[in-house]
Amino acid sequence: MSEPADDIAPNFDRQLPFRVPEGYFVHLAQRIEGQCVAPQGQTQRTPLSAMLRAQLALVAGFAALALLASMAYFYLQLPASPPIEAPLEVISRTIDYGQQEAMEQRRIRQRQLDSLNDFTRGKYMRYARNRSYSSISEEKWDGQPVPPLDR
Amino acid sequence: MDDLSDSALLKAFREPATRNWAFGQILRKYQERIYWHIRKIVVAHADADDAIQNTFMSVWLGLDAFREGSSLYTWIYRIATNEALALLRRRSKQRYEVPLDTPDLHLLHQLAADPHIDGTEAQLKLQRVIMCLPEKQRLVFNMRYFDELKYEDISEILGTSVGALKASYHHAVKKIEQLMAQD
Numbered sequence: 001m002s003e004p005a006d007d008i009a010p011n012f013d014r015q016l017p018f019r020v021p022e023g024y025f026v027h028l029a030q031r032i033e034g035q036c037v038a039p040q041g042q043t044q045r046t047p048l049s050a051m052l053r054a055q056l057a058l059v060a061g062f063a064a065l066a067l068l069a070s071m072a073y074f075y076l077q078l079p080a081s082p083p084i085e086a087p088l089e090v091i092s093r094t095i096d097y098g099q100q101e102a103m104e105q106r107r108i109r110q111r112q113l114d115s116l117n118d119f120t121r122g123k124y125m126r127y128a129r130n131r132s133y134s135s136i137s138e139e140k141w142d143g144q145p146v147p148p149l150d151r
Numbered sequence: 152m153d154d155l156s157d158s159a160l161l162k163a164f165r166e167p168a169t170r171n172w173a174f175g176q177i178l179r180k181y182q183e184r185i186y187w188h189i190r191k192i193v194v195a196h197a198d199a200d201d202a203i204q205n206t207f208m209s210v211w212l213g214l215d216a217f218r219e220g221s222s223l224y225t226w227i228y229r230i231a232t233n234e235a236l237a238l239l240r241r242r243s244k245q246r247y248e249v250p251l252d253t254p255d256l257h258l259l260h261q262l263a264a265d266p267h268i269d270g271t272e273a274q275l276k277l278q279r280v281i282m283c284l285p286e287k288q289r290l291v292f293n294m295r296y297f298d299e300l301k302y303e304d305i306s307e308i309l310g311t312s313v314g315a316l317k318a319s320y321h322h323a324v325k326k327i328e329q330l331m332a333q334d
Contacts, residue, residue, distance in 0.1 A: 010324045012277050012331070014297060017270020018190050025186070029178050032204055036211040037171040 157223040164214055174214070178207055181224065184298070185231045191293045192235040193242075194258050194278075196267040202238045206231040225307045228300075232290065232308060258282045280330040287311075288323040295320050 155163075155176060163173035185206060190199040209230050217226060242257055262268060262278055270278075281289055290309065294300045295316075302313045309316070 013274050015274055017268050017274040019267045019269055025183055032207045033175055
């Protein structure tokens with residue numbers, strides 16, 4: 001493609017119709033210098049806060065990371081919460097037959113629950129055996145207990 | 152003092168003791184030329200005032216990093232052009248919704264409303280016709296015709312080849328002649 005000739009010489013009015021306020025360029029230079037240039041004898045210094053901003057951000061980041069790591073560490077080190085012992089329930093001082101039967105039913109259901117607890121949670125027991133009896137010397141639970149029976 | 156070369160001013164700018172003085176010299180040396188360049192792009196005086204302040208703020212902040220691969224004057228021109236175009240785009244969002252080759256409505260409004268515009272009818276008409284040109288042609292025409300910049304300098308400012316610039320200028324002149332002859 002041939003390049004257009006560079007000798008094109010239009011004859012339009014070169015005078016622009018634009019004006020500026022009186023003394024505009026004198027004040028313009030002063031305004032711009034006022035915005036950019038530091039006063040004489042005072043070098044343009046970076047403020048301390050600006051200088052330290054990056055370092056402070058880095059330190060804050062590390063601190064947050066350390067805090068998170070320590071929280072995670074302590075959370076993992078916490079022992080499993082011990083099984084919640086259902087307190088012995090005193091229904092009445094004087095027990096009639098119906099109450100006794102109800103308590104018996106409740107005990108049966110509680111035993112079923114306990115065995116379920118043992119099965120699902122894993123109950124580790126250490127026994128001290130004797131000739132005529134054995135007693136539990138240590139008991140350890142794993143996992144969350146099945147909640148006790150509703151009253 | 153005024154005939155200090157750009158390289159001498161740059162050297163003075165890099166010395167802490169003469170930094171402010173050198174910037175003042177650069178500012179006074181180029182402010183009028185840069186202002187008129189911006190003014191031709193944005194038309195309104197208030198917009199040109201904003202853009203030239205932003206331009207010299209950028210010059211102040213970027214002058215340390217300026218390497219003398221290009222001339223200081225084309226570097227400032229390039230900053231000014233970008234500032235002016237960015238400002239114009241912010242001001243006239245509707246310009247992308249109108250068909251090509253229709254006058255920029257925002258600029259036409261500025262031409263009619265700005266209190267710092269007063270010229271002959273022919274001058275105003277030429278400006279209205281220039282506003283009908285595509286942005287690149289308008290820039291090239293303004294820089295070549297009014298500022299009388301060399302194509303090599305315009306090429307450095309706009310990042311376009313000299314051949315493409317000559318073609319743009321040629322098309323711009325033809326179109327202006329055609330539109331001026333219409334009325």
